[in-house]
Amino acid sequence: xxxxxxxxxxxxxxxxxxxxxxxxxxxxxxxxxxxxxxxxxxxxxxxxxxxxxxxxxxxxxxxxxxxxxxxxxxxxxxxxxxxxxxxxxxxxxxxxxxxxxxxxxxxxxxxxxxxxxxxxxxxxxxxxxxxxxxxxxxxxxxxxxxxxxxxxxxxxxxxxxxxxxxxxxxxxxxxxxxxxxxxxxxxxxxxxxxxxxxxxxxxxxxxxxxxxxxxxxxxxxxxxxxxxxxxxxxxxxxxxxxxxxxxxxxxxxxxxxxxxxxxxxxxxxxxxxxxxxxxxxxxxxxxxxxxxxxxxxxxxxxxxxxxxxxxxxxxxxxxxxxxxxxxxxxxxxxxxxxxxxxxxxxxxxxxxxxxxxxxxxxxxxxxxxxxxxxxxxxxxxxxxxxxxxxxxxxxxxxxxxxxxxxxxxxxxxxxxxxxx
Numbered sequence: 001x002x003x004x005x006x007x008x009x010x011x012x013x014x015x016x017x018x019x020x021x022x023x024x025x026x027x028x029x030x031x032x033x034x035x036x037x038x039x040x041x042x043x044x045x046x047x048x049x050x051x052x053x054x055x056x057x058x059x060x061x062x063x064x065x066x067x068x069x070x071x072x073x074x075x076x077x078x079x080x081x082x083x084x085x086x087x088x089x090x091x092x093x094x095x096x097x098x099x100x101x102x103x104x105x106x107x108x109x110x111x112x113x114x115x116x117x118x119x120x121x122x123x124x125x126x127x128x129x130x131x132x133x134x135x136x137x138x139x140x141x142x143x144x145x146x147x148x149x150x151x152x153x154x155x156x157x158x159x160x161x162x163x164x165x166x167x168x169x170x171x172x173x174x175x176x177x178x179x180x181x182x183x184x185x186x187x188x189x190x191x192x193x194x195x196x197x198x199x200x201x202x203x204x205x206x207x208x209x210x211x212x213x214x215x216x217x218x219x220x221x222x223x224x225x226x227x228x229x230x231x232x233x234x235x236x237x238x239x240x241x242x243x244x245x246x247x248x249x250x251x252x253x254x255x256x257x258x259x260x261x262x263x264x265x266x267x268x269x270x271x272x273x274x275x276x277x278x279x280x281x282x283x284x285x286x287x288x289x290x291x292x293x294x295x296x297x298x299x300x301x302x303x304x305x306x307x308x309x310x311x312x313x314x315x316x317x318x319x320x321x322x323x324x325x326x327x328x329x330x331x332x333x334x335x336x337x338x339x340x341x342x343x344x345x346x347x348x349x350x351x352x353x354x355x356x357x358x359x360x361x362x363x364x365x366x367x368x369x370x371x372x373x374x375x376x377x378x379x380x381x382x383x384x385x386x387x388x389x390x391x392x393x394x395x396x397x398x399x400x401x402x403x404x405x406x407x408x409x410x411x412x413x414x415x416x417x418x419x420x
Contacts (some may be wrong), residue, residue: 003253003255004255008021009021009224010196010197012201017055019140025259027283028056029053029055029273030059032266035058036064042075042076045081046076048276052280054084056086057088058088060103063100069100069103070105086107086142093110093117094117097130109139109140112131114182115152115182128189131189132193145202145205150178155174155175162174180218180222183203197224201227202223203230207231207232207233226259227259228261229248229260229261230261230262231244236265252283292321293338297310298343301344304344309341313341340352341359344360352372356375357391357398369382369383379394
């Protein structure tokens with residue numbers, strides 16, 4: 001089944017990054033540092049940006065955090081890191097955005113949770129204040145509904161109305177509908193207070209896979225705002241990766257989703273950038289975007305008693321990750337390259353022929369040699385103790401010869417004036 005065309009939406013611009021419709025699906029992440037700790041937050045923002053996060057969100061929860069934002073943006077700029085910084089506001093955003101105009105000015109977007117911003121109370125002055133600040137500084141806003149902090153007045157009203165029906169819906173259905181209504185009502189209020197539709201991004205975060213699919217299908221069917229996808233509190237390790245992939249994979253397949261985040265809980269002292277790589281891998285595995293060359297490697301079986309092919313696959317993958325920041329700036333299309341590191345003769349040669357570069361390592365009782373295939377043809381056969389180094393040399397030469405030429409031709413077209 002082919003991926004359905006992306007739904008047509010208003011296209012927001014977040015610090016120069018386009019979000020919506022024909023723009024690429026954007027990968028974003030969020031820091032977990034104390035925002036008031038400027039050096040630590042700058043360091044993590046930089047790490048997330050270098051890993052490929054195209055938008056980075058920071059918590060702005062108190063005076064110290066709000067006062068720190070301009071310094072964070074300034075220091076990132078001095079390092080040449082232009083990633084847009086988004087401010088995450090909840091209960092006191094109306095106070096912080098008006099008290100610290102430099103914070104309001106330097107953030108690329110505001111994230112507002114309507115359930116924590118006076119929506120549903122006697123007046124919506126807190127929410128209105130934040131929208132008016134966004135209008136003043138011409139900042140886009142993500143209205144982020146979360147079922148853990150859903151507008152309780154709205155939910156209670158809808159539950160009461162449902163209970164009076166002859167055939168009432170179950171509580172889950174009413175909750176999902178309340179999330180959609182909360183997002184849409186808040187968006188309409190934002191427009192009433194001066195935001196343009198193309199300055200509004202919506203999200204409806206839940207922690208269950210089927211719940212996420214259902215709520216976003218409903219939301220997508222009833223608006224043209226750009227949508228941010230992601231399971232809230234996806235979890236740790238395999239659970240978080242699998243749940244996020246399962247939920248977002250279905251929605252992305254249906255053309256729903258303009259930005260994504262994989263909200264992984266890192267292990268103590270763990271690498272925050274892992275969630276960026278997982279988000280990229282979801283998009284690349286589905287053929288939606290390409291970020292880094294892909295390595296196909298077999299899982300191993302009784303024919304592959306040696307762990308060498310596993311170690312080689314890991315070394316190659318690490319080498320690609322290290323090289324990509326340089327390669328991306330020098331070579332057009334290198335992120336679409338495919339490699340194969342296989343462990344025996346059963347599928348090794350065939351899989352290697354399907355890759356740009358592939359190597360089939362010897363399995364149990366096989367002759368100790370490793371044929372290397374380049375663009376489907378046998379290129380050479382490697383033996384001995386330096387297979388990894390020799391394979392990397394072949395890889396470097398392939399990148400230089402196949403992708404540098406494209407860049408050179410483009411540069412020549414730009415630099416040499418056309419003859420009239």
